[in-house]
Amino acid sequence: MGSSQEVLTAQPNDDQFPEGGYGWVCVLCIFMINAHTWGINSAYGVILSFYLTHDAFPGTPATIYALVSGLSISCALLIAPFIAVLAPVLSIRFFIILGVILETASMIGASFTTHSWQLFLSQGICFGFGMGSLFMSTVGIPNQWFKQRRGIANGIVAAGSGTGGMIYSLATNAMIQHLGFRWAFRILGVISFTVNLIFGLLVRERKPPSSPKNKGGSFPSRFVRSPRFILFVAWALFSLLGYIALLFSLASYARSIGLDADTGGLASALLNLGQALGRPLVGALSDRFGRLRVATLASAVCGVLCMVFWPFAKGEASLFAFSILAGLGAGTVWVSVASIAAELVELPAVGPSLAILWLVLFGPGTVAEVMALQLRDDSSVQGPYFHVQMFTGAMYLAAAGCLGAVMWCVRKGPN
DSSP states (O other): OOOHHHHHHOOOOTTTOOSSTHHHHHHHHHHHHHHTTHHHHHTHHHHHHHHHHHTSSTTOOHHHHHHHHHHHHHHHHHTHHHHHHHTTTSOHHHHHHHHHHHHHHHHHHHTTOOSHHHHIIIIIIIHHHHHHHHHHHHTTHHHHHOSTTHHHHHHHHHHHHHHHHHHHHHHHHHHHHHHOHHHHHHHHHHHHHHHHHHHHTTOOOOOOOOOGGGTTOOOOHHHHTSHHHHHHHHHHHHHHHHHHHHHHHHHHHHHHTTOOHHHHHHHHHHHHHHHHHHHHHHHHHHHHHOHHHHHHHHHHHHHHHHHHTGGGOOSHHHHHHHHHHHHHHHTHHHHHHHHHHHHHSOGGGHHHHHHHHHHHTHHHHHHHHHHHHHHOOTTOTTOTTHHHHHHHHHHHHHHHHHHHHHHHHHHHOOO
């Protein structure tokens, strides 16, 4: 039997992090959940383009539609602190079933809307809370099963949103054109209910024993006041602003340069294809070269592409190429946020730390697409979306700068 000192200094062993087994089943399940939450939400870019070009709700300004898109994401983030508080009392299955019910109700409800304000309640608030319940209750589970393979595991589950976004951008556009947007919502509701319920019930929590110094998962109050946490939050904030502006503007941008709805839907689908490919790649590279380093580089490359490539993407081929390349790094925040947090704090403190981060992102997430639409200028000689493109690129570059500063703080040592 080892001494008490050996127990205190022991590193997590293979029993604490199986690095596989049923963990891979959980990875597959969360991949499918992300595909039918964030993936369906990604299709809002196609729906937004339809709203703007067909005057679906007469007299509704573009900013109202943009607020709906931001509200769904911000409500998903807003619910995070409540899940963190209730998680010790209620099981993960409760939040999964709640999320399934809310998301399905939102899609069915949206199909019966007759006024734009009803979109706030259905497609915005209700969908956001449902998506948040599913996402927030499962986002940390790969960290419980993996340590050495944590980056690739988080990359695979994050790729679910890109895969779902690719499929549902194309499917939603086709359904709207052939069946109308109301039946498109109903079909999405039935599909999401079936898939999320089945795979959600298969997800299993596994909480490795915490070390004595963190027994009980005390809240890291000193950490959340430190420069590295503030910079970590700033990275997520700037990444979110850039991500939403890019994700929901691409289909409308395609229409603004004279391309048809099918081309705009395909551009959004290819952006999500880039995310489906890029997120596991970012995760695998993170395990090999360091999570902070790879996330910083991916954010910077996406920013450069938005500022240098996007303004010149005025034809189908160039727009499709930009969509795939930008997608490779566009969703880096969703791949890396949990694994980076696990490097900055002990595992039991990851949940509370992320809860604060999601809460801070609520406001920016709500207004991100509104800001992008307000930057649209039809009189600009460079094109109506030139300012949107510069804004998006600047956000990703600012995010890269913040994460680079986090690396400097880590190398400097404890704050």
